[in-house]
Amino acid sequence: MSAVVVIYHSGYGHTKKQAEAVAEGAKADLVAISESGEITEADWDKLDAAKAIIMGSPTYMGSVSWQFKKFADASSKAWFTQKWKDKIFAGFTNSASLNGDKASTISYFMTLSMQHSGIWIGTGLMPASMKASTRSDVNSLGGFSGALMSSPADSSADEVNPADLETARLLGVRVADFAVKV
């Protein structure tokens, strides 16, 4: 089992690419939440054993998908005994608009992490916010609290932005570093 687990939902495959990039950076186990909002008992065991949990969901209607929320509600079982206390947490989200209220999704991940008495890790990345900045720069969406990706509504999962994937990968690297330190 890996020290870091990436748990995510993706309806149409875009956020899956982002999750894979985070997992690559963190050398993490990937756990996909199913279309019915379920994970297996073995997946729960992985989460219980992890030092760090990185959460991901597309932003749907300004928040996590209902499948992710079903997982979050099911995590109340771990919450009752504070099983995940002092684990490291981080998050990422992807949506169509450049903004699209992605911050609400990241904010929800942070709330969930605090309910589990965890330690939140942000991206630690400076934003690409100069006149010369482009969408080919790392962290061009300026995510401090979590890694952000924007996938235009008419784009396929194979067309996700490489710089956003690199932003995701770097979040994974950072979380894995902290998992070793803590």
Ligand SMILES: Cc1cc2nc3c(=O)[nH]c(=O)nc-3n(C[C@H](O)[C@H](O)[C@H](O)COP(=O)(O)O)c2cc1C
């Ligand atoms: C039900 C639904 C709600 C959505 N709500 C938002 C939204 O609030 N903001 C936004 O920018 N995009 C929104 N989108 C677009 C998705 O976030 C976008 O298509 C994303 O790439 C989907 O990721 P996925 O392929 O991992 O499911 C929504 C899409 C769906 C299907």
